[in-house]
Amino acid sequence: MQTHIVSLLVEDRPGVLTRMSGMFTMRGINITSLTVSPCEKKGLSRMTVAIKGTESEVEKVRKQLSNLIEVVKVVDLRADEAIICDLCLLKVHTKDSEVRLEVMQLAQSYGAKIMDAALDSVILELTEEPMKIDRFVDLMQHFGVKQLFRTGVTAIGRGAGGG
DSSP states (O other): OEEEEEEEEEEOSTTHHHHHHHHHHHTTOOEEEEEEEEOSSTTEEEEEEEEEEOHHHHHHHHHHHHHSTTEEEEEEEOGGGEEEEEEEEEEEEOOSHHHHHHHHHHHHHHTOEEEEEOSSEEEEEEEEOHHHHHHHHHHHHTTOEEEEEEOOOEEEESSSSOO
């Protein structure tokens, strides 16, 4: 099973998300990440869907999605042809100033921003590709992650084409 990123340009109206997600449910494919936002065209939204499945399963779903009236465009975004990002906010336990300094230094080495620092915790923000965020979160688990929030994957095709 491989992770696939599918970008959908859809009409911005009620029920579209339900119909689109129903296509994945019918195929028994779990959506691991979903983001929806307004896009450059009035009346349309962009959905970025991360799913795990075989190439043939995902191809069948892409074809079915293309047949939905509300779906304007379906694009498979491959990692080497797209910028793929996720936003992570996490609150890390810092029991003393020495640990707080270590957390802040590690955060800096990953390019994470320090959003807030208190005596017992530090809140960090990292916008990066999902696997790098996974590695960062794993590293922070050593200190004790109090809270973790991720926005989900968003992606855009490189060059003139893409999703």
